[in-house]
Amino acid sequence: MNAPVDPAPRPVSALAVAAALVTLYVLWGSTYLAIRFALESYPPFLLGAIRMSIAGALMYAVLRARGARPPSAKQWRTLAVLSIFMVLLSNGLVNLAETEVGSGIAAIAVASMPLFAGVFAMLRGRHPSRIEWVGLVIGFLGVIWLNAGSELSSSWLGLVCLTIAPIAWAWGSIWSRDQDLPEPFMSASGQMLCGSVWMLLAALLHGEGMTVAPTLDATLALGWLIVAGSIFGFTAYIWLLHHVRPALATSYAYVNPPIAVLFGALLGGEVFTLNDIGAMAVILVGVVIITLSKARKAKPVVPAVPSEPPA
Secondary structure (H helix, E strand, O other): OOEEOOOOOOOOOHHHHHHHHHHHHHHHHHHHHHHHHHOOOOOHHHHHHHHHHHHHHHHHHHHHHOOOOOOOHHHHHHHHHHHHHHHHHHHHHHHHHOOOOOHHHHHHHHOOHHHHHHHHHHHOOOOOOHHHHHHHHHHHHHHHHHHHHOHHHHOHHHHHHHHHHHHHHHHHHHHHOOOOOOOHHHHHHHHHHHHHHHHHHHHHHOOOOOOOOOOHHHHHHHHHHHHHHHHHHHHHHHHHHOOOOHHHHOOHHHHHHHHHHHHHHHOOOOOOOHHHHHHHHHHHHHHHHHHHHHHHHOOOEEOOOOOOOOO
16 A cells, blocks of 8 residues: 655665665575575475564564554454555565575566566556566566566476566556555564465465474574564665655666675585576566656655565
8 A cells, every 4th residue: 555755755874765775675585595594494384484473473462562553454454455466476485496496596586576566557557667568578578588588487386476476566566556455564474374374374285384393504594584584674664665666666676686796605605606606687677667667756745655576
């Protein structure tokens, strides 16, 4: 749900903005590799259920203690539906994909989300400008390149999951704009709580269970996902949305993938081919063109903030 803000963001120091951006880029860029490490002990959907339930409960408790209003019954129903797209089909399928493909490849594939969001916005009556059409065409050429010439081409599970995940996230983001939702933090916590239920059901259907004691490294990675990814990262994002132009706050969409690739290579020992890097570059060029085009003609409103990215 869009929340109007002042035409000019509230003045803050450049150092504070830079610190918030670095926090957002690093924390959300690191979650893809953290998922891969956590998967060493935790099955994909069970991992999501644990992560979302703890993060959602902590955020909800803090918000209620600070006097935030809980979602209404109607809003809870909307959050339950929205969490299917924003949590189960996004985060859950990224988790599942990373059982077979590297974290950097997952991040590159998810970077296509703004392209699908542009298509869904068009289907709902918002016609892209010529410049946005250029961005869409370039971006989707990169998606085709990634699917045909990277590690994804050898993993049907990874290919299917990493095609559905950004589509689901994009659809949820566009659909949520017309819905009655709580304020952003409460919306995020509600989605995580509802999404954890869907994740648990998926884990049961997938036959998942803890067959061995989790390793310390995997548990630390899970803790990083909960605290750094779901709580601190989202807090930095909301702060930026209320203090800088939306185009700068949402720049994580094209900054996180290269950071995730860097983390995967340096800390995860992942190897990337020229095809991978080339496809990422083409996708991100398309995303940057679309983002800048929207920023040029956008009204001064905070974009819908249904949830954090699917990693």
